[in-house]
Amino acid sequence: MKVSLNWLNQYFDQNIDKDVLVKKFNLMSQEVAGLNKLIDIDGLVIGHVKSLKKHEDADKLSVCLVDVGDEELQIICGAPNVAADQKVIVAKVGVVLSGNFRLKKAKIRGVESNGMICSLAELGIQEFDNEEKGIYVLGFDAIPGEDPIKYLHLDDYVLDLDLTANRSDLLSIRGVAYDTACMMNLNLDLAEPRVTRETSENPVSIFTQTKNSTVYYGQTLENVEIKDSPYWLKSRLLACGIRPINNVVDITNYVMLEYGQPLHAFDYDKIQSDRIIVREALENETILTLDGEKRKLVAGDIVITDGKKPIALAGVMGGLETEIDDSTKRILLESAIFNPVKIRKTASRLNLKSESSSRFEKGVDPYQTLEALNYACELLAEYANAIVVGLPSYYNTVKIKNKIINLSLEKLNSVTGYSYSEEIVEDILKRLRFKFKLKGDNFKVSIPSRRPMESYQDLIEEIVRIHGYDKIPLTIPITPTQGGLNRKQKTKRAIRNYFVGRGFTETKTYSLASQEAAIKFDQSTTKAIRIMNPLTKEREYLRHSLLPSLLNVLVYNKSRKIENIMIFELANAYFEDNEIEKLAILMHGKLDFSTWQKQDQSVDFYHLKGLLETLLKQLKVPDYIISVSPKELPNLHPGISAILSVKGKVIGFLGKLHPEEEHEIGIKDVYVCELSLNELLNLSDENTHLYQEITKYPSIKRDIAVLVKNDITAEDIISSINKTSKKILNSIDIFDVYFDKTLSNKKSIALTLEFLSSNRTLETKEVDNQIDKILENLKLDLNAELRS
Amino acid sequence: MEQKLKKITSLATEAIKNCKTINELLDIKAMYLGKKSEFNDLMQDLKNLSSDQKPLFGKIINEAKQEISALIDEQKQIIDSQKINDLLKSQTIDISLPGKNLALGHKHILTKTIEEIEDVFVGLGYEIKEGPEIETDLYNFEMLNLPKDHPAREMQDSFYITEDLLLRTHTSPVQVRSLLENAAQKPLKIICPGVVYRKDDDDLTHSHQFMQIEALVVDEKATLADLKGTLLLVAKKLFGENREIRLRPSYFPFTEPSVEVDVSCFKCNGSGCPMCKNTGWIEILGAGMVNNNVLKAAGYDPMKFQGFALGMGIERVAMLKHGIEDIRLLYTNDLRFNSQF
């Protein structure tokens, strides 16, 4: 809301200190977005064009002799409308015009020019007069040498308030004045409008066929003379951000600004009947609005009709057919209340947000409808020569309700934690101009319709803000509670710490993705969830996997010459029935490398597998299995990928990116992993770990190397060994895998077997026996031969 | 005999002192103290002495032997330590060469900021509560005193999935869920961190996805003063011990009264600088006393219960603390950025 300070000052017997006003608004009411001069140009003077002649070398230029009070200046002017004897706005040499343009002494085709005769555009206020054709010509009463800004009543400041949704009362200058008076503890001078009415009867009758308009006053006025508004009125509209049009339209806008009540003026002679009927629009009904657009209406829009067809879109925009124009003689002035929700829907559907609609949307005080209308009548009589014809026709279904809110001093103090005294509260309520009765410690406050309030909480807010938030003491809640992280939160921190400790950098990527990316790496068959109103196609679906985002991060960084990329992310994936928190990992390049020591092992599948296994051990996930997937994993290399299962349930996958994928992004050797954190937590061991006794007896280690066919896996060998030797075999460690042409389709795998007993020292013979059995079974199960 | 002894001793002493290796030393030892050594010869000569001289000379010879033996031990130590010194010297490396590049990882700055805020509140006895990002209109709006046609809904343009399902626009629905879960209506002190969404085009200061943390206290006597004290404590923990706070009126449908909270500028200490736009204050969060309609919707009797809530944008806190001017940097994941924290 933009507020003219001149206008605001009108309500007080003294001019308000603008710096204090800004401070008060900021701390007690609404944030001030700015306080600026309406026209920030110094040194303009009124000039009188004494004489003018054509420039000898340029017939479009005039050489003017201008009296500026204390001197006469020769000024060259290119405006076609410049004429002798005009009063004009002169910028002398040295004046800085809008756009930071400093005026210099100039020679134009050999003739000196000592300043400039200004147009409104050069002052930055072209809207002040839309009739202007070149330079702006002042009235004859303008006195040369005086300040033209003052003459035009443009010597004003604009207070720009950022309004919150609960303070629609500040959408009017009167509302701002109420708040100012309260905050600054000033007397408020609110005059009632004075209207002289002709005794003849108002010819129009008003009806409604919808509950969405509770109040409608229609006043006819005759003998209207359409012309420019006086300077002061135009200036105030301009300060408040509204472009002046003509006296009738300007007055409706002016009254709207003052009261917050939007008005509309129809050309009464253009209305086809004497009956105004307010109703809901019919489906597909049309109206030509003031802006020349043909608008298709829907049921739910509210329209003002002449009994047959719509003549205005209620609260949003008038109709072109009944528009005020220069020949208008009789007008119908409307002051009404419409349903805020309906207005909002219509205005936003038609993209027609206006000063009027935005006020109706936020709710207009229904008790000021008539007063605003009367004030407009007063102004129209004065500035448009209008004759007010009788009393307005109207309907008004608003029931007079006196809203009472009770607030006890005890409640106030127990909510705020401050000890307000009766005197403080009384003083603030008086300043707010709320009527109240005090009974015991209870304030019975009647809430004026200009400040809609719901409960005592709203009253508390008023008291606290006016008394000052700085007075509230500083304490801490005394109720004892136990805080802390739950198991999932602790685990998430542990996982993050683990990866950071392992050299991984955490990423944060967007949940919304393109349709294609949302279902990449996806094993579920469900569709990705779609946003009804997405910003872009790239952010239209909720992702099933975090990996496409991590691939984007890889590509982004790789193209910036970052070679080693180890990243992870914890975030949600979204499915029809639930959200799953996932952990995603991506590895590419070298980990723990040292250039000069030639330690530069690139990461591979086994890095990723080891990383994952160590995490699972740290999280005490029991019985996990990393195995070949029974079906191909989407977007992964079929031969270099696996699934992770815990207690028989698949909770994730890991592997190398499919060569096609690698080709697409132009990066090779990318390893990824993704698993469900929810499942991991469900399946991991929650119980306190019990200590296991460390054996006192020595272990015996034996190395064996077996020759097997290439398609036999390490897992096959290990399970055969485990099956054979259950009791005393403590660990199996593969220490060499060897392929050679001479082995022809076979490979050699070397293992260290460690035997241990928890209750005795093992004998060599016993171990030898075990080894024999193991080898025997390996031969039997896998056709494995001992390699000597 | 005495002279002979002296001569042997001095010869032996010299030989030992010049000796450089353990092998030589062993030879010397054999030569002077062994079975065929000159001392042995002297011992043989001892037999020829009178019985009153025998003990005297015997003692002298033994002393000489002990002296030589001690010298040998001493020399052995010298040789050993020399050997170790030589070995150490030969093993000396250039310690100025770069150390091995042990991989260093980094938590995301948003994670770090959240954990920092969480820790402050956990220390004050708050529990951490989380909830779904896809929310119902009921929890995201209606139960927070934002009925269907409330004008304030426009403040939060949302991503809808169906008419009644949307990406949550704040973490407040977690507060609603927590109030409902707390069927026994015990005193509640929670914080709700999480990802939220608003339909804004991404630019310097807007992101369609961002993170929030909200706190909620509901019991029978939590006051506005308690809110203010908590806010000051949080501001000091996050922005430094010398910080002050300032409350200004604001509006949120779910709190009444509502306030914006400014912290005194930590760059200029309140004297005014570009960071605080010369006001000395920086807006960091919104807060207020829980609106009775929210309590009622969750089944709490507003005549018995009251409380406060506060909420802040994690991005804003992180950006202020670390001087980050473009919010998009937080989601670009340029590793040269992510690895700075």
Ligand SMILES: [Zn+2]
């Ligand atoms: Zn500052």
